[in-house]
Amino acid sequence: MLHVAEAARVSVATVSALLNGTATVSPELTQRIEQAIRDIGYKRNAIARSLKMGTTRTIGLTVPHITNPFFTDVVSVIQQAFDRAGYAVMLCCTDEDLNTQDEQIRLLLDRMVDGLIVARVGDGGILKSIVEDANVPVVLLDRLCEGVDTDAVVLDNQRAVFDAVTYLIHLGHRRIGYITGTSDISPMHDRMIGYREALQAAGLPVAEELIRSGNFHEIDGYNATMQLLSLHDRPSAIFSANNPMVIGTMKAIRDIGLSCPEDISVACFDDFPWSDVFVPQLTTVAQPVQAIGEQAANLLLDRLAGNRDAPPRKLVLKGRLMIRNSCRPLGAVAQSVSA
Amino acid sequence: MLHVAEAARVSVATVSALLNGTATVSPELTQRIEQAIRDIGYKRNAIARSLKMGTTRTIGLTVPHITNPFFTDVVSVIQQAFDRAGYAVMLCCTDEDLNTQDEQIRLLLDRMVDGLIVARVGDGGILKSIVEDANVPVVLLDRLCEGVDTDAVVLDNQRAVFDAVTYLIHLGHRRIGYITGTSDISPMHDRMIGYREALQAAGLPVAEELIRSGNFHEIDGYNATMQLLSLHDRPSAIFSANNPMVIGTMKAIRDIGLSCPEDISVACFDDFPWSDVFVPQLTTVAQPVQAIGEQAANLLLDRLAGNRDAPPRKLVLKGRLMIRNSCRPLGAVAQSVSA
DNA sequence: TGACACGTTCGAAACGTTTAGATTAGCGTT
């Protein structure tokens, strides 16, 4: 900017004023400055600007795994939304590990991000104090966090699983296996409640041996399914509360020589692009990824626009049961089941 | 830092020296400073640091679509690699659009990223001049760029498709449909050559009506497949040069009332996690995503470490044909086909 | 004609670091 100012024979203050439109500058100087900018190929240094202004127009986004199709989609939507608003997005993957998450958040904060969207992991950690300090606004994505009172957008997980399991019950299933991730994050907790309540509402017992948990990975789903299938009274249906784990479920079913839906019905959380192309077409609970991403972005953008004092807002969206053909009716059962 | 210095009754220079280890500071002052840092909860401002140092320890990464599983995986690997090296990653999606890409790159450059990894789109644009200016190192990912001479890691696309199509030929297929993305990017160009050469090597004619192109999206694959299947002498196999488009292919096959592999064989580029779980299990060309991501990261990290003058390095990796059961042998053909 | 307001431009301080070079203190040598 100094060079531009010299070339145009004006002060840096005038160049800055023109660039930011913060003061009127005469047509003559405007022309000289613009010419100088072109000649020199000048680019404003955003770092210096950030230092002075105290804002980076950059936000941080952390997710457990970007390869989980749910997060992939949401990240994509959020990225677009901030892009439109002229913000850059720093992406971090926390690998379902609290220490990693804390490190990543520190990294982002060091870089003075203006805001944070966090699909958290573990419980609390550094997040709590950041929200309390209230220097940078935080939006929780997908997962609430005990004791951390801030904007959030989540799914009505309990209701979604309730509906899905109720659907299975209507199909005639009585013993329904349930595979969950570690229950220290709110969605897993809520989904489990939905499962139990659906059974109870139908007057069915909750058999604890039908509930297995794992660490979100394919292999965990595989192992859990193997265990379920080797029970002497094995379930006729399995609901997987997590998408990557259902891949393991399908592999286990195949490896054990059974087939879906003939021998065992399967449904899972989170839809994915291939779900209605292959056989079996998986029945899933689809999250409104577009809405989730946009709402999260909007919440944060609103804070960034200056609305700092409003009380925390919690948005709860509804899932949608995508009924396909991976679950079959059992025994003599009414065929008409609506979602 | 000023506050810390005051609280510890030292100068800011001493604090800086301690923090960076650039000079020895006496145990006494060390202790006072560390105490003050704890008391105040001081965090070094990375923006000010960047301004002074001229480095942000942040890199920019642009991909066409993060929802394409190939890019999802590569992004994940790259993110981890830079994370380990203490760099942050700014992610941008260019949506297969050159203007968007140019905008995104400008955004990243404005923010003074130390380096750029680009899975480019369109041809050239602003990229050429950036590489020529040589201020920030650029690594091309997955796609070369005419006239842009810089580090790159790509697949041997031609060979990979050659192998896949040769495999189909060995199975007895003579009319093999080919669905490609727009051919202005190098992989699509090279893959097409691989297709043609495989046919020629087997002494088969290249029938132009069997080659269809689209814009990388599911719907394009759908339309292309519909056209192929309505030819009076329709192909017995289809190879899709792009992963999202193969979803369209599968849907089209289903909608037209055919089934894979009984009526038509299908293979495609890029593997994905579900490929061996569902029916049909798709035969694919798997890219070594881990290696691609790591190599790209290494190339850039090496430049960032100061190795600026070495001539551009181009890494070419090999794809791997994952033979599953979406392609069936045709007529009287030797059954033993190896990859 | 002098006072005043207005529109345009500028000088200089500030943002929070790093770092070159100056300063100081301590200590051993001669």
Add this chain to the structure above:
DNA sequence: AACGCTAATCTAAACGTTTCGAACGTGTCA
């Protein structure tokens, strides 16, 4: 006692912006 050397510390100038308040010229009004 004067000197030089080393180690520890400090002063102050950068980095490239934004912005406050001052300065300047011009036109308006009493």
